[in-house]
Amino acid sequence: MKRFAVIGQPIAHSLSPRIHRAFAEQTDIALSYEAIEVAPEALAGQLAQWHREAWSGLNVTLPHKTAVPAACVDCSERARVAEAVNTLCHLDNGWYGDNTDGEGLLRDLVDNLDVAVANQRILVLGAGGAARGILLPLLQRRPAELVLSNRTPWKPEAIAEAMAEHGRIRPSTHLALKGDRFDLVINAMSVGHSGHFPRLPEGLFDEGAVAYDLSYGAAHAPFAACARAQGAAVVHDGLGMLVEQAAVSFQLWNAVLPRTDALIATLRAESRSTAV
Ligand code: ATR
Numbered sequence: 001m002k003r004f005a006v007i008g009q010p011i012a013h014s015l016s017p018r019i020h021r022a023f024a025e026q027t028d029i030a031l032s033y034e035a036i037e038v039a040p041e042a043l044a045g046q047l048a049q050w051h052r053e054a055w056s057g058l059n060v061t062l063p064h065k066t067a068v069p070a071a072c073v074d075c076s077e078r079a080r081v082a083e084a085v086n087t088l089c090h091l092d093n094g095w096y097g098d099n100t101d102g103e104g105l106l107r108d109l110v111d112n113l114d115v116a117v118a119n120q121r122i123l124v125l126g127a128g129g130a131a132r133g134i135l136l137p138l139l140q141r142r143p144a145e146l147v148l149s150n151r152t153p154w155k156p157e158a159i160a161e162a163m164a165e166h167g168r169i170r171p172s173t174h175l176a177l178k179g180d181r182f183d184l185v186i187n188a189m190s191v192g193h194s195g196h197f198p199r200l201p202e203g204l205f206d207e208g209a210v211a212y213d214l215s216y217g218a219a220h221a222p223f224a225a226c227a228r229a230q231g232a233a234v235v236h237d238g239l240g241m242l243v244e245q246a247a248v249s250f251q252l253w254n255a256v257l258p259r260t261d262a263l264i265a266t267l268r269a270e271s272r273s274t275a276v
């Protein structure tokens with residue numbers, strides 16, 4: 001039986017085991033998938049051990065996504081550009097690193113939610129690891145404009161420069177967005193449960209504009225409140241992206257792309273019924 005796991009710290013609340021086991025059942029593939037807590041100092045040794053034990057693949061989550069590329073013998077272009085890996089595939093000579101976050105976002109936005117990306121004015125809020133993972137796939141869909149805004153100004157400037165060969169990103173601070181209008185605003189800030197969403201200038205959402213949050217569950221509330229107050233026409237959380245990035249990882253490992261619609265609906269219904 002093929003062995004898989006998601007590794008991170010903390011990891012107990014990860015939905016990945018549930019998602020991958022559902023995919024395995026749906027596609028009739030025999031596999032095991034666990035959630036394993038790994039401390040940063042144990043990461044390199046654990047990865048080497050799981051490779052020796054012939055584990056088939058791993059998902060990687062916080063805080064390891066940016067440390068794992070150094071432990072790979074090779075990485076996909078999208079993982080190299082993101083400087084982050086969320087999926088490891090077993091090769092004979094070591095781990096191959098990939099990043100399915102951006103494709104997961106695009107599959108949810110474009111295929112599930114029917115949100116346009118091509119020729120749209122897009123704002124990404126936040127310039128950490130989560131933002132880096134989605135920029136290349138967004139640029140590849142040829143938006144009219146892609147603005148990257150962050151509290152700390154040098155981060156979007158450095159990313160825009162590093163990614164210049166892939167397309168134009170306009171770096172900004174949140175306050176410097178005054179007067180700009182967007183069709184799609186994506187939140188990639190990890191403001192989390194603190195609830196202190198940064199102040200954004202009024203009028204960022206043009207008529208009919210869509211808000212999409214990479215966060216889901218309780219962590220989605222601060223951006224949802226901000227987007228609604230700003231007049232966003234629709235507000236989406238990142239639950240669909242979570243399932244879609246998992247589906248792309250599953251396909252890399254098992255050569256079958258699972259269906260996602262029923263699982264997203266189930267998880268969404270559960271998150272509504274447990275929301276406070
Ligand atoms: P992740 O991997 O989740 O992206 P990260 O790399 O630590 O985590 O990045 C967190 C992002 O959220 C950054 O863009 C951070 O802004 P700074 O670069 O200025 O630190 C942003 N962020 C987190 N809390 C924030 C807050 N209270 N106000 C504004 N931005 C915040």
